[in-house]
Amino acid sequence: MKRAFAVLFIILAVVTHGSAQSYLKTDIGIKTSIEDTDYEIQFFSPSIVRVLKSPEKSCFTKESLSVIKRPQKTDIDVRLDGKDLILESDELLVTLNMNNGTVSFETSTGKPLLSEKESSAEFTKFIDAGNETYSVSQSFELEKDEAIYGLGILQNGKMVQRDIEVHMVQNNTQDFVPFFQSNKGYGLFWDNYSPTTFSDNKEQTSFSSEVGDGIDYYFMYGKNADGVVAQMRELTGQVPMFPLWTYGYWQSRERYKSQDELVGVVHKYRELGVPLDGIILDWRYWGNNYLWNAMEFLNEEFYNPQKMINDVHNMNAHMIISIWNSFGPHTKPYRELDSINALFDFKTWPESGSFKWPPNPDYPSGVRVYDAYNPAARDIYWKYLNKGIFSLGMDGWWIDSSEPDHFDPKPSDFDNQTYLGSFRKVRNAYPLMTVGGVYKHQREVTSDKRVFILTRSVFAGQQRYGANTWSGDVVASWDALRKQISNGLNLSLCGVPYYNSDIGGFFLWDYQNPLQNADYRELYARWIQFGAFCPMMRSHGTDAPREIYQFGKKGEPIYDAIEKYINLRYSLLPYIYSTSWDVSKNQSTMMRALVMDFPNDKKALNIDDQYLFGKSILVCPVTERMYNENGQADFSTVKERELYLPAGTRWIDFWTGEMLEGGQIITRETPLDIMPLYVKAGSIIPIGPDVQYAEEKPWDNLEIRIYEGADGEFTLYEDENDNYNYEKGMYSTIKFSWEDENKTLTISDRNGSFPGMLAERKFNILIVKPGKMNKMDAEKYDKTIIYKGKRVSVKL
Template identity: 80%
Template sequence: MNRIFTSLLILFAFFSVGSAQSYIKTDLGIKTSINKIAYEIQFFSPSIARVVKWPEESCFNKESLSVTRKPQHTNLNVSINGENLILKSDELIVHLNTKSGTVSFETTSGQPLLKEKQAGAEFTAFNDAGNATYNISQSFALEKHEAIYGLGILQNGKMIQRDLEVHMIQNNTQDFIPFFQSNKGYGLFWDNYSPTIFSDNQEQTTFSSEVGDGIDYYFMYGENADGVVAQMRELTGQVPMFPLWTYGYWQSRERYKSQDETVGVVKKYRELGVPLDGIIQDWRYWGNNYLWNAMEFLNEEFYDPQKMVNNVHNLNAHMIISIWNSFGPETKPYRELDSIDALMDFKTWPESGSFKWPPNPDYPSGVRVYDAYNPEARDIYWKYLNKGIFSLGIDGFWIDSSEPDHFDPKPSDFDNQTYLGSFRKVRNAYPLMTVGGVYKHQREVTSDKRVFILTRSVFAGQQRYGANTWSGDVVASWDALRKQISGGLNLTLCGVPHYNSDIGGFFLWDYQNPLQNADYRELYARWVQFGTFCPMMRSHGADAPREIYQFGKKGEPVYDAIEKYINLRYSLLPYIYSTSWDVTANQSSMMRPLVMDFPSDKKALNIDDQYMFGKSILVCPVTKSMYNKDGQADFSTIKKRKLYLPSGTKWIDFWTGETVEGGQTIAKETPIDIMPLYVKAGSVIPIGPDVQYAEEKPWNNLEIRVYKGADGEFTLYEDENDNYNYEKGLYSTIKFIWDDSENTLIISDRKGRFPGMLTDREFKIVMISGKNNLDSEHIIPVKYSGRRTSMNL
């Protein structure tokens, strides 16, 4: 009887008007079939629609690795107009042509957004390691002058990702996310994890993937770039807070070879009085390559790892350590993973058991990558990581080779069977799975220490796992420096806000004696300046050490420039930490491509070497050599860097206080210690105290800079700096509101509270307009006890 009743319901759910195609209305949208292709359109929210297609003779059943949002019931109006089946929510209209099968999207006011190409969906039978499936492809028609952004971290130096072809297979220096967003205010996520080709030309824009039981993509409408980022995070996960100390300065090298050397670097920074919050221990602390990634300190040079960690902590610094996704054959994790058939078989790093270069094939290392798709394997991975590393008090993890390394790939390599099918089927999601495994396990162990993971690769949704992605082992050059800017900005536009690069570049192949090379020393100083305005400021690389004292001493131009920007980073910590809260609470972004804040300024849309850091500071890195003359540093003549000031606002020179109108290109003097920085008129920026590490002093005497010329506001965020109590509401915010026409600053009532919170403090207000060198005579002290304060300035 129940079956008969269900069948009747299905029959009554069919609709047919005139010659239009029949369809089934579901709780989320519709199902239908056109030209032997099954279609399902689901609304996950009023602004997000999922489109799924598959050949009728097969079936499609998939649980997304990236998408965490469960579809919510959305009020939909479903109608038929001629050949078009129309689904309309409060935010979005989706058209399905019941004759051609093409899907198109438009706003509720009828503005076209995106349309599939006619006959743009392709399914080609494919044998995936014994599993009958398809190569799949879907093409779209973009407007001729439409700008699109995203696709992950590409080393192509492009801001707008048009007129190109990208082969998406995760690798060392490029991270691929099959997502783009348009300056028309929409985004598209191609939910597929197999090797994929993204291509864009005058005819069409296409995603083509090697493996897929069906075509599966999400269309989201956010009105603008921030809105699209918000929708992508609604779909794939929100961003947790990082600890305050992660935003300080980090020193690393390939590699510190003993615990005495590691601790000695921290001591040296403390002796020099140069701020430092963290040291990173790179590989081989485990010993030889047969013990690769043993997750134990088996190298005799690390004779007392607990003492090493304690010594670093006693110097008021933190420590993160390199871990990998592969294991040597003599390690305990290898043996246990092998016992459950959770090790894959393809060529990875290191290739030889010997440290010598090139690798000796007569002595293969036997190192194998683990199956991060297997939940039991992730449990084993964490068991050894927790016991051998985390239990020592290590503060975070550097998951290297998280793509993972795959050398000389053969088609048969992709036939490796993982817990979720062939390696080919899930290849590009590997970093998401391995990073997610560490995050979830640490959250289960403790809420007192926030997860912090530095990782070399990324996939859609990874922002939910406390990870900061760096751009891989790039070869140092001026061109490479510039490409890191657009790479990080396009990652931001995929919804992933935490990015950094190896300051100075990883490999120094183009430089002999780099520490004595004037061109490299200048490049390193400029990279430090760029790194100051990234979510993580981290110096690292091979071929030469990178500590500040390797670049001279106090009083010398390059040393002084490096020190200046490390100190600048620390002075901006209240601004940076509050911005990080804006990312977590309001789905904002830290590195902001100009399209985010100036979408109507056409000159700003394709600028690849400038960006906003937070919503107030325009950053203009210097990406060309200026002071290298015949191999010698020559600072006798000050050079200039041309830059564009976006229209619609006034800009205040961060260094001089001079006000400049937007909408023009200017030339700014750039001596070795000046990177052009401009503050948007109306900004309120908190400046922190001089410190040697992030938590050395309380923020009880912050300088509050008010940049006149427009109305503005800023919310100062504070919490306990390193636990998850903020998720329980234990934090405070103080909003500063500047009324430019009334010359009035309002400090609002403090909202919220947390243990150890400052209840009484003083703010030092500094007004900046016109020419202003921030002399002490411009400082106005204000006592604040949490109650609203208004002052006419």
């Protein structure tokens, strides 16, 4: 005993260095106490640091729901310099003021990054559903002109998230991720799942959460936006590949009322020759509201669900189906979940057992949300989903109301007990848990079909579960269209790369007879142009159907504009699928805010209506009406849109081949069928064949477009399109490199292989120039190469 005491004394003597304050060095950082607060600083890597604070002797520990990375032993130097305890890795200097407990972060060269506001950690005693805990808050000091991004989907139309206050409780159209990143190259993740307020003003930037046994946040230094995204994914999970077919065009509506109607829509698209890869079945296929989400086809209009799915598949299309996180009282899942006390008691959708609107409170539906935090409840959920739907060959899931819906919330609602404590304590992580449950269970059943989940809500880490988040039931307007752009960009900057919105807006409350309304028809055409350059291109909504033939016929302006962008989407599939591999393999991002590629261009940092799709295509959606005059469509005059070409490169007009210098504001003509698109000089873009669905034709005769003006490269990725063999290395890549000065294209040796891989193919090389910028205008290609997997270099 005396010897152990002597060793402890020596340790403390070493770490105090004569200071009145002491600390303990651990394998991953330090522990100490200052006044009445315990501190722990943990290095997860040389550039990722976790900061923990809690009331003294409270023994705060937490298993994160979002963070799956474990701290790794990192070489750090720990030293006291006066009042400052300094922890230094190869990438970061973390300083803890031993007098007041303030933590600050600098680069290894001493460049300031972020500092806590002095004495700003707050612990306020709080009784949470009968348990003594705390409300917690931490404030930081940002530079005056610093730009920050992230926080999820806010529907506020802002790119830079400064000078705002947001109360974060997941809801239909707002998805909250308590994370932001700075144009200074760092990110901060506030790891708390309770209702949280984010506030930024002239005095401070803070997170304040209703429930927390301690303060828990992660600081990461990625040097740039891509680096921060990569570190957030390193912390919370990497992104699996989606099947190729998910990148085609998707048709949906609220709702197809019979299997004949749904199959008929697919048939109509095939008859018209308009490409389509997916059809979505919305709610009520289970019957009445007391059978809500029964995970069975109990509606007599869906008389043979196996035939319905087979009919869709026989037309070379795919199908996903609406599932919810709640169950009606007459369903089998409800009864089994209730038997293990895994149903919550609060007001959710639908409110009434009757279909009539408004809901009749005399006939409550009795629908209850299930406890997705409970692993046994997730098992039950999947058991019925697998037996009733997945076993029929369903291709994917539309998890609606994954927040979940919680109407007129009362404080007592949050006292509902989950498997992990009160609902209040874990409320915002609900979508992560329910989406994760479906993903994990399907992966256990089969590796032959990739998981694809379309879902309405998101939390940090959800990117690891094969999910694409849509922005909720937005009300259609030009303003709403514009807001969907910054929504997707800020979510992507949180490390969650897959996003889409209801093309055309969900509700059409502001439009009478929308399909005959010139303003709405123009809005829909512009929204579908934007949708063609999102990770998922999906038309959906209520109040009016959205199929292409609802907007006229071939030869009419709206129809032709819609068809043009669906076809354009399919021609870009080799580019899109290769970009998706870059997202999974290299932690890249598909919808790229301009800060990602032009961090030094101050004019680009706060642009909320332009972005890069992949690393080559600048997308400039039209978000104002141009051709609706007094309720009539007037296409006689060509209108214009003002846009900014970021500095540091030249840009080639996708439609004309004209080259322009970056760093300038220009105006671009925007007839109804033109959304301004510019390609970065030095880009190489593969163009796929004309198809009716994604896998109709092999990529054995690709057009390879070269955009001159700079050196560049592109890696073409291919695999079996829909299984997890790529995780075993069964895929191939072909790297294209362009040397601009000597006009030389080099196609490298193919790396890798997979079953069904093309042994030989044509690459039709086209140098884009005015009057010769695509396969429709080119009289001939600059070069056609027969490629057999070996290096080819050609001077053009």
